[in-house]
Amino acid sequence: GQQVMQIPQYQHVQEGEDFTTYCNSSTTLSNIQWYKQRPGGHPVFLIQLVKSGEVKKQKRLTFQFGEAKKNSSLHITATQTTDVGTYFCADQGAQKLVFGQGTRLTINP
Amino acid sequence: DAGVIQSPRHEVTEMGQEVTLRCKPISGHDYLFWYRQTMMRGLELLIYFNNNVPIDDSGMPEDRFSAKMPNASFSTLKIQPSEPRDSAVYFCASSRTSGNQPQHFGDGTRLSIL
Numbered sequence: 001g002q003q004v005m006q007i008p009q010y011q012h013v014q015e016g017e018d019f020t021t022y023c024n025s026s027t028t029l030s031n032i033q034w035y036k037q038r039p040g041g042h043p044v045f046l047i048q049l050v051k052s053g054e055v056k057k058q059k060r061l062t063f064q065f066g067e068a069k070k071n072s073s074l075h076i077t078a079t080q081t082t083d084v085g086t087y088f089c090a091d092q093g094a095q096k097l098v099f100g101q102g103t104r105l106t107i108n109p
Numbered sequence: 110d111a112g113v114i115q116s117p118r119h120e121v122t123e124m125g126q127e128v129t130l131r132c133k134p135i136s137g138h139d140y141l142f143w144y145r146q147t148m149m150r151g152l153e154l155l156i157y158f159n160n161n162v163p164i165d166d167s168g169m170p171e172d173r174f175s176a177k178m179p180n181a182s183f184s185t186l187k188i189q190p191s192e193p194r195d196s197a198v199y200f201c202a203s204s205r206t207s208g209n210q211p212q213h214f215g216d217g218t219r220l221s222i223l
Binding site (some may be wrong): 024031033041042044045048050051088092096098099100101102107 | 140142152153154157159164165200201209211212213214215216217
């Protein structure tokens with residue numbers, strides 16, 4: 001079945017540094033959704049990417065969908081302690097989401 | 110509007126006991142999903158329903174697991190008998206339609222089987 005690989009598994013940064021997580025697939029992705037899960041919390045929807053090459057921004061967060069629709073990335077500029085959590089990408093195909101393993105972000109204040 | 114409501118929030122029980130997890134989706138959402146999250150396996154889809162009908166249960170681990178959705182506002186996930194390896198956080202999520210719609214997750218049930 002469809003597999004979505006996400007890297008890195010963990011990332012620790014100093015507050016103010018940038019952060020990027022990558023989502024890859026060997027097959028074409030349908031639509032990519034990104035979720036954030038705070039420690040002890042539940043996944044919360046951030047954004048959806050549909051079109052090849054699409055770029056969307058939410059304040060300090062930039063989301064990209066690859067031209068071939070086989071990869072996606074989330075970049076956070078100048079991290080803040082509120083960005084702590086696990087970021088998941090998920091491919092929405094065949095009526096269900098296939099989640100990547102997530103990237104756990106920790107931040108040194 | 111109320112979000113997805115799950116109960117209980119925490120459950121600790123001994124192996125062999127029956128466990129029932131409950132979920133109330135967001136009103137008007139016609140898709141409901143049950144997930145299991147562990148450190149080892151991440152977030153796994155167990156089963157999902159469309160208009161109260163189970164569509165895909167290929168993620169259900171084994172016959173000890175069963176799920177029902179008797180009406181549009183209620184679903185249960187049952188484990189009988191429970192085993193220690195079932196310990197995990199179980200999430201319920203709902204969405205308005207499939208395709209291009211975000212899923213809204215409940216707070217989850219943290220299940221510990223001793």
